[in-house]
Amino acid sequence: MTSNTTSGNVCSPPMQSTSNGVFQGDNPLDYALPLAILQICLVLVVTRGLAYLLKPLRQPRVIAEIVGGILLGPSALGRNKSYLHAVFPPKSLTVLDTLANLGLIFFLFLAGIELDPKSLRKTGGRVLAIAIAGISLPFALGIGSSFVLQATIAKGVNTSAFLVYMGVALSITAFPVLARILAELKLLTTSVGRMAMSAAAVNDVAAWILLALAVALSGNSQSPFVSLWVFLSGCGFVVCSILTVLPIFKWMAQQCHE
Structure with a gap:
């Protein structure tokens, strides 16, 4: 008698946003919002501390942020699996990456305004x-x-x-x-x-x-023209922004003289 077995990767369930609290028996690190707050606080504490230590060397703060990312990532502390799965579990990286990209977009927007x-x-x-x-x-x-x-x-x-x-x-x-x-x-x-x-x-x-x-x-295995289409799409986005978004921003600036 033979039996057919199917093997595959089991996807972890998505994280819920908020917990009922420690007193209700929940682990806050199993929920997206408390874990994201902990990750952000940890990143800020480490990077600010490194910036203070590197200040006598007259290094810009971005150097401390890069070094902090290396320390908190898989190259240093991430080698400890208990730390990695507790503070930066794979299922939380989507939220963290989204927040990081939003911050990068806002920063580049402010830099472009200048x-x-x-x-x-x-x-x-x-x-x-x-x-x-x-x-x-x-x-x-x-x-x-x-x-x-x-x-x-x-x-x-x-x-x-x-x-x-x-x-x-x-x-x-x-x-x-x-x-x-x-x-x-x-x-x-x-x-x-x-x-x-x-x-x-x-x-x-x-x-x-x-x-x-x-x-x-x-x-x-993909078409060799995929990268070309990606580049042309980016050029089209820039042209569309210049022809449509720029006039809208100019009109908004004219309406707000103050």
Whole structure:
């Protein structure tokens, strides 16, 4: 007599938002809202403490935030499975990632408000030259290092895609990190800050184009035009924002003269 067995991954049930409290016998860490509050408080305490410790070294606060993320993540404290499953369980990462992306969107929106497009047009040539110089040397160094590391990668990896990936990885600019540093140093509204932000934006656009090329060269099971469609969709979003959202914002600014 034979029996058929079906094996598969069992999905964990979604977390409820709030608990009835400790006195009702509930563990607050099993619910989304209390756990998110604990995670945010833990991140703030660790990053602020590191910022205080790094202040004599005159390091920007974003460095403390990066180091704090490494300490709280799987590279340091996350190696303790009890801590990882209690404070940062996999089922809670969706909420935490959503909050992080919302914060990043709001921060970049505030950083964009500080930029003046008219002043950026006057320095277009210098911005382009800085962006080209900023991406060329790291990209060349990335390709050079990929030849050294080529013996360590798995067999069957597309060499061309690997070269482009390494070049992009070393040449791309962390735009949010740069904006955070300039804002903390109060350089975001200066001519140097505007030029740096504009050059970083041009740098990121070029890097994403090269990344799309690397995805197309990797030859995965998907269509090689997927990355092209993603890039064209992003361009369409930018054009749509300029043609529709920008006039709406100008109209709103005219209605609020004060």
